[in-house]
Amino acid sequence: MKKYDIVVIGGGPAGLAAAIEAKKEGIDQILVIERDRELGGILQQCIHNGFGLHVFKEELTGPEYAERFINELRSLGIDYVLDTMVLEITEDRTVHCVSSADGYRIIESQAVILAMGCRERTRGAIAIPGYRPAGVFNAGTAQRYMNMEGYMVGKKVVILGSGDIGLIMARRMTLEGAQVMAVAELMPFSGGLTRNIVQCLDDYDIPLLLSHTITKIEGKNRVEAVTVQAVDENLKPIEGTERVYECDTLLLSVGLIPENELSRSAGVAIDNATKGPIVNESMETSVEGIFACGNVVHVHDLVDFVTEESRRAGKAAAKYVKQEMATSMAILETKAQEGIGYIVPQRIRMENVGEQLPLLMRVRNVYHKAELSVKIDGVEVKRLKKAHLAPGEMERIDLPKALIEAHLGKYISVEVVKEA
Amino acid sequence: MTKDLVCIVCPVGCRLTIEKDDTAENGYRITGNTCKRGINYAIEEMTHPTRMVPTTVKIEQAFLKRLPVRTDRPIDKKLIFEAMKVINDFTCIAPIKMGDVLIENILGTEVNIIATRSMDKV
Ligand SMILES: Cc1cc2nc3c(=O)[nH]c(=O)nc-3n(C[C@H](O)[C@H](O)[C@H](O)COP(=O)(O)OP(=O)(O)OC[C@H]3O[C@@H](n4cnc5c(N)ncnc54)[C@H](O)[C@@H]3O)c2cc1C
Ligand code: SF4
Numbered sequence: 268m269k270k271y272d273i274v275v276i277g278g279g280p281a282g283l284a285a286a287i288e289a290k291k292e293g294i295d296q297i298l299v300i301e302r303d304r305e306l307g308g309i310l311q312q313c314i315h316n317g318f319g320l321h322v323f324k325e326e327l328t329g330p331e332y333a334e335r336f337i338n339e340l341r342s343l344g345i346d347y348v349l350d351t352m353v354l355e356i357t358e359d360r361t362v363h364c365v366s367s368a369d370g371y372r373i374i375e376s377q378a379v380i381l382a383m384g385c386r387e388r389t390r391g392a393i394a395i396p397g398y399r400p401a402g403v404f405n406a407g408t409a410q411r412y413m414n415m416e417g418y419m420v421g422k423k424v425v426i427l428g429s430g431d432i433g434l435i436m437a438r439r440m441t442l443e444g445a446q447v448m449a450v451a452e453l454m455p456f457s458g459g460l461t462r463n464i465v466q467c468l469d470d471y472d473i474p475l476l477l478s479h480t481i482t483k484i485e486g487k488n489r490v491e492a493v494t495v496q497a498v499d500e501n502l503k504p505i506e507g508t509e510r511v512y513e514c515d516t517l518l519l520s521v522g523l524i525p526e527n528e529l530s531r532s533a534g535v536a537i538d539n540a541t542k543g544p545i546v547n548e549s550m551e552t553s554v555e556g557i558f559a560c561g562n563v564v565h566v567h568d569l570v571d572f573v574t575e576e577s578r579r580a581g582k583a584a585a586k587y588v589k590q591e592m593a594t595s596m597a598i599l600e601t602k603a604q605e606g607i608g609y610i611v612p613q614r615i616r617m618e619n620v621g622e623q624l625p626l627l628m629r630v631r632n633v634y635h636k637a638e639l640s641v642k643i644d645g646v647e648v649k650r651l652k653k654a655h656l657a658p659g660e661m662e663r664i665d666l667p668k669a670l671i672e673a674h675l676g677k678y679i680s681v682e683v684v685k686e687a
Numbered sequence: 688m689t690k691d692l693v694c695i696v697c698p699v700g701c702r703l704t705i706e707k708d709d710t711a712e713n714g715y716r717i718t719g720n721t722c723k724r725g726i727n728y729a730i731e732e733m734t735h736p737t738r739m740v741p742t743t744v745k746i747e748q749a750f751l752k753r754l755p756v757r758t759d760r761p762i763d764k765k766l767i768f769e770a771m772k773v774i775n776d777f778t779c780i781a782p783i784k785m786g787d788v789l790i791e792n793i794l795g796t797e798v799n800i801i802a803t804r805s806m807d808k809v
Contacts, residue, residue, distance in 0.1 A: 304750070314755035314803065315741045320697050328741050330755050330804035334785050414743055417752035442742060442771055461700035465693045466738065470764070569698060655702070 272296040272588045274362050274376040276353050276529065279308020280570050281561020281577040282382035283336040288581030289380075290343045294588055298374065299340070299347035300364055306340070306347065307333035308384055309562075310570065312411045315435050317462075321571035332570060356381075356533040360556050378584040381530055381544065381552070381559035382577065385523040385566055387432075397483045402490035406432040406520035410439070419443060421516025425493050426450040427481050429457040429464075430659070431568055433520025438467035447471070448512050451479040451495050453502060456633040458522070458659045460568060480504060481517070490515055523566045533557055540609035541565040547614040548624060549583035549592065550576065558584045565611050565627070568661060572627065583619070593618035599671075599679055606630055606637075606683030608658065615679070617672065623665040630656045630683055638684040639664065644676030656683065692732055694725040705729040737761035741803070742774055744789060749781035749806040756789060759799045766794055774800060781808040 272294045275282045278301030286299050305311065310318070313329030320326055323335070340347065351366035362374045387405040404412075404420055410432065412418040422445050426433045429452035437447045450468060455478050457464055468475050476495060482504050483494035497508035525543040527535075535544045536553035543564040544552040551558050560580035561573045586592045595618045601610040608629040615624065626641075634656040641649040641664060648670055656662065664681065671679070689706040701721050708716035717729045731737060739761050743753040762770060770793050779789055783802045790800035 311804070314743060314757075316739050316757060317698060326697075326739075328755060328757055328803045331785060334804055413753075414755060415751050415753055417743070417745070439742075442740070442767070443775075460698050461693050461702075462695040462698060465700075466695050470738070660698075660700075 269374065270296070271298050271374060271376040273298075273378045273380060273584050274360075274374055275299045275380045275382055276356070276362070277301065277308065277382035277384055277561075277563070278303070278306040278347060278349075279382060279384050279561065280310055280333065280336060280573050281384065281563070281580075282308070282380065283333075283340055284574045284577035285380045285382060285558075285560055285581035285584070286345050286347075287336065287339055287343060288578040289585040289588075290345055292582055292585030292589075294585045297345050298376075299345065300351050300353055300362070301347065301349050302352040304350055306337045306349070309407070312407070312414050313435075314414045315439070318570050321569070322574050329570070336574075353529060356529050356557070358534045358554055377588050378556045378558065379533075380580055380584055381535075381557065381563050382561050383526045383529060383563045385525045385562040387519075388522045388524055389519075395481055395484055397485060398487055400484065400486040400488055400490050402486070402516045403484065404516065404518055406430075406436045406518045409516075409518055410436055413439060413443065419445070420518075421445060421490075421514075423448060423514040424516045424518060425481070425495070425512050425514045426518045426520060428452065428520035428522070429459050429475060429477075430520045430522060431459040431463055433518060434459045434463040434467040436518055436520065437473050438471065441471045441473070445516075447473050448514060449474045449476055449495065451476045451481055453480045453498060454478070456657060456659075460659060461657075482509065484517060485511075490517055493517055523562065525563045525566065527563060530557075530559065530563070535559075538609065538613060540603065541611060543611075545613045547598075547612050547619075548616060549586070549619050550580035550612070551583060551587070551592075555594075556587060558587075565609065565629075568659065572661060572663070575625075576627070586619075595619075599677060601626065602678050602680040603628065604680045604682035606632060606634070607681050610681060617668070617675075620668050620671070622668055624668060624671060626664045626666060626679070626681065628662050628664070628681060629658055630662065631658060632683075633657045634683055634685060636686045638686070640682050640684050641666065642680045642682070643671065643674040644678060645680075646674060646676075648674055650684075690733070692729055694720060694728050696724045696728050701725050703729050705733060736764040738764050738767060740767055740770060742771065744774055744800075745778040746783065746806060747778060747780045748808050749783075750809050751806065754779060754783060754806055755803045756800050757803050758793075759788075759801045762793070762796055762798045766796065770794055770796075770798075781806050
């Protein structure tokens, strides 16, 4: 049995960046395991531009962004296997995987990096009454069919959910000659980036129906119509507001959930708010030697942030293998307070913090002209003005190490302060 | 007359306002931008709006049926659907390298259609 220093699970942008960084830190025996037929993860189907502005200072499409990292991985001579599914990881970092070429394999590793990404919430999770005809797709599945396999999924389309994937697909289907009749969004605000509302909906006069949901699907064999209905502030459909849209396709873009069955099998503790592993400043999970990064930890909207986070995970895993990681008992926790949905990392060991501690978070609501207040043990240490905050846009605060040390306490909290 | 715009040059998505101002060098008064690119965007949006177009073309002898492509620079917004017709009539044959120019000077705009990934011959 071959023993590796680091095994990376998932060959998307997170896994690629982590492996590359670990290699640059001098680790030689690295293996990336990917279940798909190629590396690159979800980026291979995201053919639109908008990637790489932070990392490459250029605006790239998903496949271009992925190819740069794949080329780097290859040129560094890092091992990877494709068409190989990891089935289980144990607490002692033994990885069980299966492929048609090699059968069932058990691989031991000193450190493991979880980079399995996320998957789309399925329709069952949001229960729409009506038949279950053909023509109902998850937006990401439709994206894969259209952009990689070349199947047009429909001609008259209604989209439920205004996350980025739904918005991007509205434009994509319009460009390919479909008529996108409306995008319905349950919440009073969109979960997508504002630029995507402008360039994907407004540009093509596609209406965005905020505070609306789909209450009925008609059609026995294929979708024939859907009923769109306004909802009240408790998200309950309002009687009398029903509107029927004749269509042949319904795309669901109702969110992503980190894919953590494997993490659970290894005994990794999961955060209820992020649905991903609880991690510390080094992106290490609750199980020693198991690290995590990218969408498996929390859903990112910008791959650039995935890359940055994954580089930190790769670097830390290398440090762990080289036994240079400080395992301090003194731990600070982060607390999401008023208006904040979650903060990553959840736990901090100051010994391993560089000059800055990056805190990534999402707000719960849309705010104009608000402030983010950072406190240590309830004492404010930093305040940032924000012209605009929205749940669809991840916020990042870099806290200088010196600032935290000057106030050393038990927890760091962040809250939204609305303008008086 | 002032107009509200959202800058789409980068994901920050600054909210801009633009107003004609004959005393300004470029003829407009623009506020709300975080960087200079926002100014250019606002002026272009008022005078001749353009967009990047990412899409796919048919590919033969590759492991997938579609190859992702994009315009190598933004194209006149009014020409997007016409350009899509040309792109959808085009078929390429593997192998293709990322960055290869597949359609040159589309619709006489000087914009090229380039491959956004490599695909080997199978
Ligand atoms: C539809 C969509 C549109 C997006 N648009 C943009 C955009 O415009 N701009 C932007 O910057 N970002 C965008 N993003 C975000 C960005 O692409 C993602 O955040 C990024 O791809 C996440 O990287 P990842 O490596 O964590 O996950 P992924 O890319 O999902 O990669 C995870 C990989 O792990 C593999 N895997 C999972 N489980 C196993 C297993 N058990 N065994 C082996 N392999 C496994 C998967 O096959 C996959 O290849 C978009 C995301 C989506 C989903
Ligand atoms: S003004 Fe600059 S920072 Fe703001 S959205 Fe435009 S390009 Fe981005």
